[in-house]
Amino acid sequence: MRILLIILITSKYLFPVSGVITFNDGTKIEGDISNVSDKSISIIPMGLTFPEEIRMENVDSLKFSDGSLLVANNKLLYLYVNGEFLKPGTSINNKHTTKLGNLGGRICLDK
Numbered sequence: 001m002r003i004l005l006i007i008l009i010t011s012k013y014l015f016p017v018s019g020v021i022t023f024n025d026g027t028k029i030e031g032d033i034s035n036v037s038d039k040s041i042s043i044i045p046m047g048l049t050f051p052e053e054i055r056m057e058n059v060d061s062l063k064f065s066d067g068s069l070l071v072a073n074n075k076l077l078y079l080y081v082n083g084e085f086l087k088p089g090t091s092i093n094n095k096h097t098t099k100l101g102n103l104g105g106r107i108c109l110d111k
Contacts, residue, residue: 016044017080019064021054024074029054036062036070036080038088 016032021043023029034051035042041054041062062071070078070085079086 017064017066019043019062019070021059022061022063023058024060026060033062033064033080036076036078038076038079041071 016034018031019033021029021031021033021041029043029045031043031045031048033041033043037056039056041056041059042051043054044051056071056076057074059071060074061069063069068078070076070080076088079088079090
């Protein structure tokens with residue numbers, strides 16, 4: 001039972017989420033969405049094995065299979081990065097934060 005629970009929890013992060021992209025002209029593409037940024041959407045369309053990058057200005061809406069909207073009326077509502085939903089303008093914090101300052105072109109990593 002424990003193994004089944006672990007598989008269900010990790011499968012959410014291992015596989016992309018299916019969704020439908022509607023373009024400005026009404027054309028729709030269905031496939032697996034792996035990344036949504038403020039500039040583009042990465043999708044693997046049904047029937048293909050490689051991802052396509054679609055520029056955000058061509059997208060009217062993006063709807064996941066569970067009914068959640070990430071893009072509506074050309075407006076980005078949420079980002080989708082590494083299996084997480086983020087509000088636009090939210091920085092993605094890794095283990096280290098990169099700061100650029102007056103260090104003569106050097107990058108300083110805070111721990």
